[in-house]
Amino acid sequence: MSHKAAVLTKVGAPLEDVTVPTPKLGEDEVLVEVQYICLSPLDIWRSKQGLLTETPKILGGAFSGRVAALGPKVVDRHDLAVGVAVSCFSGHLGIGAHQQYVVVPWWCLSKLEEKADLAAASTINDNLVTAVWSLTHGGIRLPLFDFRAGDRLKPILVWGGSSSVGQNALQLLKLQGYERVYTTSSQRHVARMKSLGAFDVIDYNSADASTLLMAATDGKGFEAVLDCIGDVDASLQPSLRLVRPGGIVAAMLPYVRRTGGAGAGAGSQAVFMDVAEIPLKVPEGVTLIGVRTHQYHHDEEYKLTVQPEMVPRFAFSGMPYRLVGQKDSKTSLAERLNEALETLNAGVSGERIVVAVP
Template sequence: MSVLQNALVLTARQGAFAISPISIPTPDRGQLLIKVQAAALNPVDWKVQANGIIVTDYPAILGTDIAGVVEELGDGVEGFRKGDRVLTQGYFHNTHAGFQQFTLANADVTAKIPSHLTFEQAATIPVGLGTAALGLYTQNVPPGVDFGSARLIPPWDPLGRGRYVGKPFMVLGASSSVGQYVLQLARLSGFSPIIATASLHNATHLQSLGATHVLDRQLSAFDLRTEVAKITSKPFDVIFDAVSLPATQNAAYEILAYGGCLIVVLYPRININPSTQAPGREKRVEKAFGQVNFPPENRAVGATLYRNLTALLEEGLIRPNRVEILPGGLAAAVAGLDRLRNGTVSGVKLVLRPQETT
């Protein structure tokens, strides 16, 4: 195997992308070297480039949704062998990012891909599912951090499957990648009804993932409350806002029950009227941090999720996003990220194939 590979690098803060040859990394203890067959694009990728956030060292490699083949095992790795088809979540470190032909992965947050799924389908799973799961099920969030969770019992735990039967649930932005996984986890947790907001042309697909009702995402806050009240009069203890614009956060917060938890994926922007609060039963607003590799609290949840993920996928209890393949290898990322930035992607995940890079 050559010691060099092709990578898509962000050349400087708020700079341009370029294809560049770089060294192939070597796995350390507990790590795998993966030959990347598919990498999915996420909104955070264009935000890093456009806003100069998160990344501090350049040139930088982005991409955190990864599927490929195990090429090499580090010391202490068990349960994998060379040639295994796997999926994992990367992060913004050049040796662990997805927009390259080979990358490192932490073995405890890596799972084998069932035979019925393609690499492209598998690459849609890590970030969306991780964000949904961590926002719902992380139990031990330390004080003083800017992320949190609804602290539910996860459905891959025998005590969590169907635990919340009869309780209503709502997800705003259900056709997003995160939203689609939130629906599936809510169904496994037993919630019902499960109310989704989305573009109505996605309704049939969202119902197949667990939504019992799909409401137009264009409804005003007043009309949304009215339509929800027609469906159920039970209190909403948990709402997940996978859009998290100020308008959606505030609409969800109004529907949320006192003592309930609203999970958002961006920083909270709630207009709270102190006179409407119920002392001792305040509504919690928690920002999900969708990274299973760190900090330790997330890593612990991520490891239990990934231990059970292959079985969940084999049983069809978790299904991947629908895929749009971007031809042309790593170079296709630039146009794809522009589409995400311009909001012209709906209900599908954009996926490229790094090995096609010339």
């Protein structure tokens, strides 16, 4: 059996349609027919700058679709069956989503309701996995799923609340009862940020944004800051200034230092995969943690819980999205993905780019 994939054959070049062999199923694996692919900034950094990429490569790591076949140890387990709708984050395993069929371990999948919006569902898993990991073990270490532990009144800042991870982080913090969660976004996203759980929203374009945020903590600084933007000058530096001594800043890698441009890859002068490499000084008493979501599955509890259980339990509806390529379109998968990558690189805010698989 074989299928179509959109393959990066050379860094900086457009993706190409290639026929590839469909992998054989392992005992604990599932074959999924991909229906929607959700892009992320990492797709830009990899395709245009070659970050963590050797060619030829099938990119992508977030998708939704329907189960096409089950390995023998998955049959009658985990509520999965042929035809069931699922969403998935597979990027941490190096399994590319830019193809018509994907084979993944069962624990990478989230079972969806039959009538779920699969395009919206494709935006959920990578965001939620990253938000959970960033807020807990892999980042600012909140006792997120233990109502008996922690101070729900501690001031927490999510820098970049309208980002894909930021929106999920706000919902998780609200769900767990945190009451003093602040965030930054542009003015047009304020109402949505508050609906997701932000106590207050500060426009990051404001000249006195940092002053207003510090005033919200009575000048003491935030207990923890989650930086969802990944820009050395625009988000990390102010995050470090706003955290109190003894506090934590969780910085989602990779980080960029830009020369200009709004897109995920536009004007990037340098890309950092380790916070120790970033040329800035961390204030004394502040802990700076580089969040690597791609390592979350090394924790057995998180691996077996986040995607199989948390996504269905929280029933997040996904992010607003812009769909590229209708089902009846004659464009190929590579053509659709190339259009989507250019759209993402030009800059989007408050929404994700989703591609319908032909």
